[in-house]
Amino acid sequence: LGWTPKKKEVLDFDQLIEQFDISRIHKSPATVNINKLIWFNSEHMRLKLINHPTLMIERFKNEILKPHNISNSESIKITDEYIHNVLKITITRVNFIQDFDKMLYFFRDVDFENEQTKRFKEILWEETDSPLLVKEFLKEYTSIDFDEKNYTTEELEQTFKQLIKTISKSHKLKPRQLHQSLRYLLTGSIIGPSVPLIISTLPRNLVIERLSTLIN
Numbered sequence: 001l002g003w004t005p006k007k008k009e010v011l012d013f014d015q016l017i018e019q020f021d022i023s024r025i026h027k028s029p030a031t032v033n034i035n036k037l038i039w040f041n042s043e044h045m046r047l048k049l050i051n052h053p054t055l056m057i058e059r060f061k062n063e064i065l066k067p068h069n070i071s072n073s074e075s076i077k078i079t080d081e082y083i084h085n086v087l088k089i090t091i092t093r094v095n096f097i098q099d100f101d102k103m104l105y106f107f108r109d110v111d112f113e114n115e116q117t118k119r120f121k122e123i124l125w126e127e128t129d130s131p132l133l134v135k136e137f138l139k140e141y142t143s144i145d146f147d148e149k150n151y152t153t154e155e156l157e158q159t160f161k162q163l164i165k166t167i168s169k170s171h172k173l174k175p176r177q178l179h180q181s182l183r184y185l186l187t188g189s190i191i192g193p194s195v196p197l198i199i200s201t202l203p204r205n206l207v208i209e210r211l212s213t214l215i216n
Helices: 013-019 034-051 053-065 080-093 097-106 115-124 130-143 153-170 175-187 195-201 204-215
Strands: none
Touching: 034 053, 034 080, 053 080, 053 097, 080 097, 080 153, 080 195, 097 175, 115 175, 130 153, 130 175, 130 204, 153 175, 153 195, 175 195, 175 204
């Protein structure tokens, strides 16, 4: 036997109880669709962050940060607000809570010694303009007065997106090269949100530190 709700598919337990109607049970057999179940899980995580952010933050602390022994450092102050900001820009990229393991660069130093990151650098740094482009971006980035205006994440994202385009255009290059260079230096990963969003979310001192140190 099978049953489907009238309107939306993603329901919590209370909504399931409220909407269940035995008259809507049909003879078609219920099927187990693994991909659909994974999608359900990702949607429930996203809704949990919207409706119960404190619970989602606590779960993240217990299931991601604690097992990796991640806590505050000189460069990164891991407040609930910071965790929330990271979750907001990464939640659509995960299906399970464990998927956040791939984006720990928001909370600890980048591991540039793993094989994937080394291969990423070999491919990237063959394009000889990459270090020059990053230096120009860093110069412009440090000149922005973040205290002058209380920028929203969306405003910062648009600012950095335009800055990447402008620098790339001045070198008659597509933005992809600078995007990839910044992604490598800031995350060491090919997985994650857009580069402007990453820059908007990481602490400013950490962006400067990672770009400066690794360029040198």
